[in-house]
Amino acid sequence: QVQLVESGGGSVQSGGSLRLSCAVSGIPFSLFDMDWYRHTSASQRDSVATITSSGMTSYAADVQGRFTISRDNAKNMVYLQMDSLKPEDTNVYYCNANRQATWQEYWGQGTQVNVSS
Secondary structure, three states, rough: OOOEEEEEEEEEOOOOOOOEEEEEEEOOHOOOEEEEEEEEOOOOOEEEEEOOOOOOOEOOOOOOOOOOEEEEEEOOOEEEEEEOOOHHHHHEEEEEEEEHHHHHHEEEEOOOEEEEE
């Protein structure tokens, strides 16, 4: 059974920091690219940060320089360090595991982040 379990969400004031964690089980974690997504509309989620199976990272323009994604293949964990948080970062953040070679994709249940001004 594949499980992605996010944690670390909560409430913080503008300018503060949070670290999200995602524990992954049931898949060969090191072979999967990992993303953190958030909603951009009621029906759409966009990736804010990606880390590939080889460790390459990329970020959405509005979080570049503020967010850092990392992974620990020994622990099957992926993290999102969020600094200099802004009220517009308020959202539900989802962990995503994907592997294009096998057309596999899995989602966590999401963790709420609230940033107050």
